[in-house]
Each structure stands twice: as C-alpha cells, then as structure tokens.
Amino acid sequence: MLTQKEMQIASLIQGDIPLIKCPFKHIGELTGSGEQDVLGIIEDMMKKGVIRKFGAILRHQKAGFKRNAMLLWAVPPSKSEAVGNILASFPEITHCYQRTPAFAGKYNIFTMIHLRDNGHGLRDNEYELLIQRLSSATGIKDYLLLISEEEFKKNSMEYF
Structure with missing residues (x-):
C-alpha cells in the first residue's frame, strides 16, 4: 500500500516532468518535501516494484520514425x-x-x-x-x- 506522500509524488511523475533546472526540487516544493526526499521516495518505489520504469517518452514521429x-x-x-x-x-x-x-x-x-x-x-x-x-x-x-x-x-x- 502506498503512503499519501508516495501517491502525491507518483501523481506528479506519471506525466511530463517539468523542463526546468531542478524538477525534483520543484516536486518537493509541491509536496512539502526536500529534493533528496523526493528522489529517495522514487528510489524506494522502484525497489518495491511500484515503479517499473522511469524515463523519457520519445515522440517517435517527430524523431523521424514515420x-x-x-x-x-x-x-x-x-x-x-x-x-x-x-x-x-x-x-x-x-x-x-x-x-x-x-x-x-x-x-x-x-x-x-x-x-x-x-x-x-x-x-x-x-x-x-x-x-x-x-x-x-x-x-x-x-x-x-x-x-x-x-x-x-x-x-x-x-x-x-
């Protein structure tokens, strides 16, 4: 079962991550956490298998895959x-x-x-x-x- 904080962070990272210098610091500010806390929670969710993958989504058509x-x-x-x-x-x-x-x-x-x-x-x-x-x-x-x-x-x- 996820904690309220884990659900908040999962909600914010399941979509597009903001294209800013420190996106995890920003997520921390939104959730009342520090940047390192956010990264630690994400790492824990990955270790538990709650988060399977974490990465960029390529818009294949814009990248030349027609x-x-x-x-x-x-x-x-x-x-x-x-x-x-x-x-x-x-x-x-x-x-x-x-x-x-x-x-x-x-x-x-x-x-x-x-x-x-x-x-x-x-x-x-x-x-x-x-x-x-x-x-x-x-x-x-x-x-x-x-x-x-x-x-x-x-x-x-x-x-x-």
Whole structure:
C-alpha cells in the first residue's frame, strides 16, 4: 500500500516532468518535501516494484520514425519464449508481448515495429525487408502485418 506522500509524488511523475533546472526540487516544493526526499521516495518505489520504469517518452514521429506497425506471429507455445526473446533483440521492435488467448486462434506473439525515414524517403518494401529478417531469425513464417494509418490517441496511463 502506498503512503499519501508516495501517491502525491507518483501523481506528479506519471506525466511530463517539468523542463526546468531542478524538477525534483520543484516536486518537493509541491509536496512539502526536500529534493533528496523526493528522489529517495522514487528510489524506494522502484525497489518495491511500484515503479517499473522511469524515463523519457520519445515522440517517435517527430524523431523521424514515420511508420509503425503491429506484427502478429503464430508461434507454437513450446517456442514462445525463445521466439519472443529473439524478436525482442531487434532494435526496430519496441514492444514484444505474448497474448492469451491467441488472436484468430493462432497469433500469440505481438510486436510493434518502427521504421525511420533516413532522409531519402522510405522504400516501398521496407516492411517486407524487416519481416524477412525477423522471420529468418525465428523460423516463423506465419505472421500478420497491421500497418498504422492514423494515430487517434497515445498517452501514458495516469493512476492518481
């Protein structure tokens, strides 16, 4: 169970952290704590597993990643962990999940892929080239490509 102070701090860091010289000092002022207290509370919540990750969120389209897609893989259950680890090792893959029940009764590994514009435009076959590499590395030939056409909403979950 979180203390009131932990919930206050979690609430303030779950969204955008202010772009100022001393953001944790500012959070301390808002919560009646010192900067070191705020950092200590965040560290404790990480050690307890309450906070899993702490980092910047990149706006991928503004950073040049103009295309993204979800790629679903039909992987035999006995190979799910090994195939998932192989797929997760590719830098183009940002998310890799096993889903139960499997989509359409067979697609159980979901990956999100991002392709960057190299300044010369994207080749029409760029997805196919990446998928060939992924398929070759895993030995999985049955997949479904879902290309993103428009982003309607993207934000992090807010708990407090």
